[in-house]
Amino acid sequence: MIETLGAKAASAAADDLREVYFSAFGAPGYDEPAERADQFADEQLPTHAARPGFKLVVARSAGAITGFAYGFTGERGQWWPDRIAEAAPEIAAEWVGGHFEFVELAVAASAQRQGLGADLHDALMADLPHSKALLSTYTGDRPAPRLYRRKGWQLLLPHLTPTAALYGKHLTR
Secondary structure, three states: OEEEEOHHHHHHOHHHHHHHHHHHHOOOOOOOOHHHHHHHHHHHHHHHHOOOOOEEEEEEEOOEEEEEEEEEEEOOOOHHHHHHHHHOHHHHHHHOOOEEEEEEEEEOHHHOOOOHHHHHHHHHHOOOOOOEEEEEEEOOOOHHHHHHHHOOOEEEEOOOOOOEEEEEEEOOO
């Protein structure tokens, strides 16, 4: 079951989201330390939940959160949109500002490879008022970039950073 949570409910679920984040990104191949999951739940999520257009979707199995995805309206003056504009000024005019910023998609290791990431993606992207969306994800042949390409995202910048690529998607309203 997938449900949408508002900012207050996202805050209340922060510990569960932390566990899913660490299960997904602490796994071999991603190898993020537990401190990164803490930073996500204690700093990143509350900051982003306060932004306009915040939307979080969660998947549950037997009541427990097994995956989530979220984003918000990205604007100039925010760290990530400004970084994109600096790294790729040729893209910025068309893509940066007023876009939906697809920030995170995480599925617990025990629930991966069952289509849950695709379902979370679709639930998050449903009924957005934006005309375009941006995300960054790993470079190389990994599940996340393959999913986004299957879902119609186009590669805008293969190396936003040495390990991250920038993708964009035009949305229909």
